[in-house]
Amino acid sequence: MSLRKVWKLLRERRAVSVAISNVILAGAVIVVGFVVLFWGQSQSTAYNNAYSQTMSSDIASLQEKLTFENVFYNSTAKNLKVYLLNSGTQNNVTIKAVSVKNVITGTYLVWSSPVTLSGSKQYLDRAQEGYFVLFVGSLATGTRYSVIITTGRGSSFESTYVA
């Protein structure tokens, strides 16, 4: 394009305004387009991350398994000693809460959180055993009670015993 033509274009006010408006419009469209694109990307990434975390948590929870080796009620100390074995495939199984329920009446006697495991380690790795002691007060002899354990990952395990 020669200098004369540029000069002519610049002197033609209508043409300049159309060009500028087109540039502005195109720029705005590009910017808004990129904003929408990045927003969409971030939303999908956030969704992916959240879904991934939920799935990992669900899988870990699914793979947790606690076995009640023994539940013993000490009528003198009025406490319950619960021996556990991590028989699942997940390490680092923590106990978040324990409740004791009368099976016949359905009433909850104790709800305890947090629960302190024996020893300094407050979690059970695979194939590890541990126990905790829970003060439950007087229990009726011959009555069925159930101990319900909720783990840190949200799994629930239950065992019944007769006091």
Next chain:
Amino acid sequence: MWLRKSVEKLTGSSRGFSSVIGTIFMVLLVVTSIAGVFLSTLYQNTLYNYAVRGQNQQELDARNENVVANGNYSVPSPGKVSVIANLTNAGPVTAQIVNLWVFDTSKQTYGFNNSVGNKPWANLTWTTLKAGQVLKFTSGNATKVTVPSAVSGDSFNIWFVTARGNTVPLTKSQSTTVINAQTSQGIGSIAMDFNSFVYYDVSNPSSNKYRLSGWPAGLSGYVLPNGVNIAFRVNVTNFDPQKRSLTFNALSAVWVIAQANNPQQPLSTWWQIVNVNGTGWITSLTPTTFSNVPLTYGGTTTLYFASSQVLSSSYSKNDFAMQQFGFASNQHPTLGVVNLVLFGTIGTSTTPNYGQNIPFVTVYIP
């Protein structure tokens, strides 16, 4: 032709061309974004499916696990329960024993032994049972569990725990135990194995050293030589109806009474109990070196009798001396009756409170 014209027409118009490119880019971006979300979701779902499948398999394995524990228990000393069991894996999957629980229902006390999983004698890092395998906890390697206040005569619930979280209750060997216990209640607490009755020639290769020749097999004990230093071996099993442990002291012996061609004056010869080490050497050569022989309930032990002297500090105070039949030429051949004379303690007593005489075999001295 038509395509060529269309492309030329499209590329000839810059406005239309840029719109198409822009649309393609937009569609690509949208498709990429959606595909990313879709693939990621698919991947997570696959992971979850794998986990569910694995968990289902584990549940299935746990359900298929079938270990049978058959055996018995004894209380050799207060607070200690000894469990003898045959663990049979009757299921199709490998099982691992991680713990043994003993609950004393009489005293409401309990104990466990979680070192049961590590048994060097079984050549196993863990007590792993393959399908069909049998693991024997015999008297020599019975599993001991500390149970506060437990004594003989208490009732116990005993169960093993597997790594999959299944519990295996110990079933008592009723069929033989009850019969044996009832039998032994009639004649005493000890039963003897006839097949294990053998004799050894005793050699004296150097001063104060005595060895059982042909140990451990020995020679059949039913025909015995005259004028040769010999020793006897017999296996005994504790079937005490009250499931107590026994200890045999130095007064225990084998007593042979032979007719010796004179029924009015039978000849008797005594072989006192001795200790023999793992290579067939007699180790109790003085009263102070003799060790009482313990026998837990349900267990079997081997007893050796070789000394003409009682190896007891409080009895004869004599040292070991070899023993033999010393019949004169007109006193044999003859028959002899053999009595197993057992003496010692039973249960928790520290003073002698047990004695049993088992007239068990007839021998021939040519």
